[in-house]
Amino acid sequence: MSKTLTKNLEADVKELYIHFFNSMFNADVETYKSFMAEEIHQIGTTLEEVYYNKNESGNYLERAVGPVAGKIEFRNRDIRMKVVDGLIGIIEKADCYINIDGAWTFYDNARVSSLLQKKKDGWKFVQQHISFPDSRTEEGQTVGLEKIKAENIQLRNAVKRRTKELENANRELENTLSKLKATQAQLIHSEKMASLGELTAGIAHEIQNPLNFVNNFSDVSAEMIGEIEEEIKKKKEERNELLMAEILQDIKENFQKINHHGKRADSIVKGMLDHSRTNGGERVLTNINSLADEYLRLSFHGMRAKNSDFQAHFETHFDPNLPKVNVIPQNIGRVLLNIINNAFQAIDNTDTGKKNPDFKPIVKVATRDLGDKIEIIIEDNGPGIPEEIKDKIFQPFFTTKPTGEGTGLGLSLSYDIIKAHGGDLEVESKLNEGSVFKITLTK
Ligand SMILES: Nc1ncnc2c1ncn2[C@@H]1O[C@H](COP(=O)(O)OP(=O)(O)OP(=O)(O)O)[C@@H](O)[C@H]1O
Ligand SMILES: [Mg+2]
Known part of the structure; x- marks a missing residue:
């Protein structure tokens, strides 16, 4: 026989292989056995499961798979074939699913290695090893169905607990959030107060400056008026008309300055009012x-x-x-x-x-x-x-x-x-x- 598989042969063997597993999963002992050579060597998933002929293997199938017949499935199957010294070697990796109370549940990663030999009546399994590398199966158990059920209950409880925890965490988050919102509102308020404070301090400072001018110039002007009054009290020929004219001119300029700084104060107040009116x-x-x-x-x-x-x-x-x-x-x-x-x-x-x-x-x-x-x-x-x-x-x-x-x-x-x-x-x-x-x- 050639060292490589022809497409046809590969397709035929694959069909046979799939058939074999269907009979295994359905615990169809007769069909299952028909794919096997008389002297098949088979190793199952636990320590005891070692069989040297197809009758032992058939008994095992009845015992172990019978109770879960139709409830096992391989999904995502990766099947590779190779010719090995005239035999066909098949390696498969798949996800094993189990139907528990109507729900298909992931059980484990499965690995199967098989050897098939051409006999008079077609290709037959002569060697097979099935394993679950991350197995949950215990000694004497083929499929840890009870264990999965227990695990599922545990899982469901864990999910319930987690949900409760999440709900609590959520509630805490909501509380924190509303506290945060309140704090934020307070902060915004105090920020407003701070900028209002800043503004008020600014206004006080800004208005102080023109007010100082207004006060100073009006004080000076009052003094100057006093000087003019003094002059007026004098006899006409003793009065210093020139000085009086100069003082009057100064007073006039002072009033212009008072007016200028008064207007400054006015525009500051207007600007401030603009600020408060923006809302x-x-x-x-x-x-x-x-x-x-x-x-x-x-x-x-x-x-x-x-x-x-x-x-x-x-x-x-x-x-x-x-x-x-x-x-x-x-x-x-x-x-x-x-x-x-x-x-x-x-x-x-x-x-x-x-x-x-x-x-x-x-x-x-x-x-x-x-x-x-x-x-x-x-x-x-x-x-x-x-x-x-x-x-x-x-x-x-x-x-x-x-x-x-x-x-x-x-x-x-x-x-x-x-x-x-x-x-x-x-x-x-x-x-x-x-x-x-x-x-x-x-x-
Ligand atoms: N286009 C610009 N080019 C150069 N400097 C600018 C310009 N716009 C603003 N500034 C600078 O920013 C400062 C602040 O501007 P802002 O408009 O707040 O006040 P102001 O113009 O000085 O006074 P007000 O607007 O109250 O009359 C200005 O004094 C100026 O120094
Ligand atoms: Mg401006």
Whole structure:
């Protein structure tokens, strides 16, 4: 016989082999025995199970498999055949399943090695060894059915215990979660209080400064008025008219200063009120393009009104298909105004612009649809923001502008408004190149 199996022979032997196992699993003793050579050597799964002929093996089948006939199955069978000295050797690895109370249950990994020899009446098993390498079978038992049942009960109990444990753990988690939520709420509250405290301290400090000026100038002015009164008391020819005119001029200037610092205090208080008002207002579906356009023009003309020499260009790059978003328009308008004002102020103060006649100060406002969000981009080609103040610009009262020109509340207010909308406000800036403020809002 050839050393290799022909396809036909392999198919025939495989069919026979499968048949053999079906008869074994069904405890069909006669069919089972018909596949065996008279002198088969067979080793079963336990120590005792060693048989030297087909009658012994048949008896074993009746005894051991009879009670579980039809309740054993090999699945995921890996069957390999090879010709060995004119015999056919078959090695099989499979998952053995057992039907317990109607449910097919994985029992063990099975390994079977068989040798078949060609006899007068066809191929017969002459050798076979069946084993469960990770066996649960005990001595004298062929299939540990009782053991599996017991194990299954244990398993079921273990699952029940585990479920209970998980339920308890879950309950604990839920408790922890609700405690966490409460703590978080407290934290948010105290954070608000802290930033309110910070704000109040800032306000006190900021207002103190103009108030000092107001107090000092009014004290000085009162003294000066006293001096004039002294002069008036004198006889006309002894009066120093020149001195009186000078003092009056000083008083006039003092009042201008008092007025200037009074207005400063006023704008600080207004800014503070803006901060506390950010929570009000109704959200409405808003066309961000027209809102941005409106505030861009408002800001530009505001700058012009304050300073008729103000020169700047502006451009808009609006996404024509930008969907409307649900926002509080007056608050988003305030943010846009603050940021666009900053941009115009930045290019207005550009030293390079003053030095370099080719410099073209420009503010660009663009919108973009990002899918689940929209983005508003405000870009200027001003001096940029130095790295060391980048993380301060959003703090209340942080300003680099001369006294009286900025309260430093613009960006802090803007940040609060955007956060209250669930959005983001970010800045990118390069020194001497300009700044880009990006607002993202969820649709
Ligand atoms: N586009 C920009 N270019 C350069 N610096 C900027 C720009 N925008 C903001 N800053 C810096 O951030 C600081 C804080 O800005 P913010 O708007 O909060 O206050 P402000 O403009 O100084 O005062 P206010 O807005 O209250 O009038 C500014 O003083 C400035 O130093
Ligand atoms: Mg500002």
